[in-house]
Amino acid sequence: xxxxxxxxxLFGATGDLAQRMLLPSLYGLHAxxxxxxxxxxxxxxxxxxxxxxxxxxxxxALDEFLPEDRxxxxxxxxxxxxxxxxxxxxxxxxxxxxxAKKVGDVSGGLAIFLSxxxxxxxxxxxxxxxxxxxxxxxxxxxxxxxGYDLASxxxxxxxxxxxxxxxxxxxxxxxxxKETVQNILALRFGNSFFEPVWNAQGxxxxxxxxxxxxxxxDRAGYYDTAGALRDMVANHIxxxxxxxxxxxxxxxxxxxxRDEKAKVFRSLRKMKPEDVPHVTVTGQYTKGAVNxxxxxxxxxxxxxxxxxxxxxxxxxxxxxxxxxxxxxxxxTGKRMPxxxxxxxxQFKAVPHSMFASRGGLLQPNMLIIRLQPEEYVQLLVMAKExxxxxxxxxxxxxxxxxxxxxxxxxxxRRIAYERLLLDLIEGDPTLFVRRxxxxxxxxxxxxxxxxxxxxxxxxxSYGSGTWGPSAAIALTERDGVxxxxx
Numbered sequence: 464x465x466x467x468x469x470x471x472x473l474f475g476a477t478g479d480l481a482q483r484m485l486l487p488s489l490y491g492l493h494a495x496x497x498x499x500x501x502x503x504x505x506x507x508x509x510x511x512x513x514x515x516x517x518x519x520x521x522x523x524a525l526d527e528f529l530p531e532d533r534x535x536x537x538x539x540x541x542x543x544x545x546x547x548x549x550x551x552x553x554x555x556x557x558x559x560x561x562x563a564k565k566v567g568d569v570s571g572g573l574a575i576f577l578s579x580x581x582x583x584x585x586x587x588x589x590x591x592x593x594x595x596x597x598x599x600x601x602x603x604x605x606x607x608x609x610g611y612d613l614a615s616x617x618x619x620x621x622x623x624x625x626x627x628x629x630x631x632x633x634x635x636x637x638x639x640x641k642e643t644v645q646n647i648l649a650l651r652f653g654n655s656f657f658e659p660v661w662n663a664q665g666x667x668x669x670x671x672x673x674x675x676x677x678x679x680x681d682r683a684g685y686y687d688t689a690g691a692l693r694d695m696v697a698n699h700i701x702x703x704x705x706x707x708x709x710x711x712x713x714x715x716x717x718x719x720x721r722d723e724k725a726k727v728f729r730s731l732r733k734m735k736p737e738d739v740p741h742v743t744v745t746g747q748y749t750k751g752a753v754n755x756x757x758x759x760x761x762x763x764x765x766x767x768x769x770x771x772x773x774x775x776x777x778x779x780x781x782x783x784x785x786x787x788x789x790x791x792x793x794x795t796g797k798r799m800p801x802x803x804x805x806x807x808x809q810f811k812a813v814p815h816s817m818f819a820s821r822g823g824l825l826q827p828n829m830l831i832i833r834l835q836p837e838e839y840v841q842l843l844v845m846a847k848e849x850x851x852x853x854x855x856x857x858x859x860x861x862x863x864x865x866x867x868x869x870x871x872x873x874x875x876r877r878i879a880y881e882r883l884l885l886d887l888i889e890g891d892p893t894l895f896v897r898r899x900x901x902x903x904x905x906x907x908x909x910x911x912x913x914x915x916x917x918x919x920x921x922x923x924s925y926g927s928g929t930w931g932p933s934a935a936i937a938l939t940e941r942d943g944v945x946x947x948x949x
Contacts (some may be wrong), residue, residue, distance in 0.1 A: 466890040467499040472596070473485060473506045474508070482527070484878060493541070509553075549562050553590065559596070560594050562590075566596065571600070591626060603623065603627050603632055603633065608689065620898050634895055636702050637880060638703070638879070639883070643832065643835075647832065662785045669708075669791045669792070670809070671703050671791070675797045675799060679765065686771070691795050691796060692908060696777065702724070704731075705900075707791075707806060708791075709723040717891065730781050731779060731780070733910050736913060743776065745772035745915070745923065746773065748760060748796070749762075752928045753928045758798065758927045758928075761797075774795070774796030774797070790942060805832065807829055807830070812827040826843070831947065838867040846858065846861045
């Protein structure tokens with residue numbers, strides 16, 4: 464049920480996320496008439512701006528990051544009329560009364576988007592509470608990182624719960640706002656022919672890859688303390704695991720869907736320290752070539768020695784009735800040969816091939832769900848090659864393609880944050896992450912990191928522009944499985 468608020472407060476309003484994603488997303492919703500009438504948007508950060516100078520800042524962000532076909536001067540002007548600004552040092556409680564005065568009457572409801580450093584969460588929550596900005600009609604959206612391990616995550620969640628109960632707390636994983644990620648639910652539960660084989664009897668293995676071509680860019684300070692495991696696996700990749708592995712929810716709502724995801728996280732096989740080196744691989748990129756350009760290694764980019772992993776591959780298991788014995792191979796890394804996020808479902812081979820004696824070679828079927836940069840679903844099936852077959856039937860693997868980009872070409876592809884910001888404003892928690900999900904994810908991640916420490920695991924080198932250390936290939940090939948690479 465929609466319960467739209469009348470005001471939106473953006474923390475971190477001058478940051479990179481605000482410029483690239485939040486302001487363009489809010490403008491897109493405004494231009495399409497989806498924001499509540501009269502909704503005001505107040506930005507806050509340490510930077511000194513008044514309303515006029517922040518509107519110039521916001522206009523510059525829209526000029527730079529909006530697609531040309533979305534720029535409309537009348538819509539931009541009316542959007543900027545919604546926007547105001549109040550400078551704030553969130554580490555001090557002294558500035559919050561002025562912020563509350565700027566936001567104004569919140570009796571019609573307030574949504575807060577909090578994108579700050581983790582150490583500012585507690586003082587920010589206390590400041591909001593002290594200034595009357597955490598009342599029963601206020602909900603808060605929290606941008607990651609939400610801690611760096613289970614203990615710090617609990618600390619942040621406790622600080623938030625001081626003023627905001629769980630039903631008014633919206634933890635953001637922007638992957639859940641992607642159309643193709645939501646299409647996993649439609650694919651699984653809107654079509655009858657997948658469910659009978661979506662289990663250990665029908666599926667041999669699941670592969671999830673999130674590959675990036677970029678290096679550190681401007682995230683060196685954060686990334687070197689996080690690494691690939693915390694940065695990507697602990698949120699995005701595990702959320703994809705949950706959507707693939709979850710049981711059918713009774714309803715499409717926040718409670719039912721998140722209940723089933725939480726069950727998956729609790730079913731992840733916790734790794735023992737002695738097992739971790741055998742089921743995980745870590746790597747760190749060295750200099751090499753990506754897209755034809757020579758790039759530096761991680762250490763050269765960082766400017767100091769580091770044992771932070773920029774690549775990780777994991778063999779995981781979901782220990783329940785549906786998935787017993789099915790390996791989930793998870794992989795993410797920087798400076799990969801190309802950028803893509805993809806799920807590959809490898810089905811089991813047919814139990815008997817009638818074509819074997821005639822030279823026909825069967826490949827197991829595979830379902831590929833591409834999340835980015837293209838968005839498509841592809842099913843690889845066996846088909847007969849045309850011919851008279853005098854030397855035996857020849858079979859060939861062919862793709863059945865559903866390109867979401869092409870099929871819905873007339874529909875504008877929205878930024879993931881458009882959906883998430885609108886859901887925050889309207890109070891729909893379905894695509895947000897619940898506390899028990901977050902903490903179960905961290906418990907599993909912490910066991911892996913503890914295994915690395917116990918066994919003194921250091922990342923193996925891999926050249927930029929490659930698919931990671933050779934040990935990552937061995938991780939799957941000793942099971943007779945090959946990574947699905949482009």
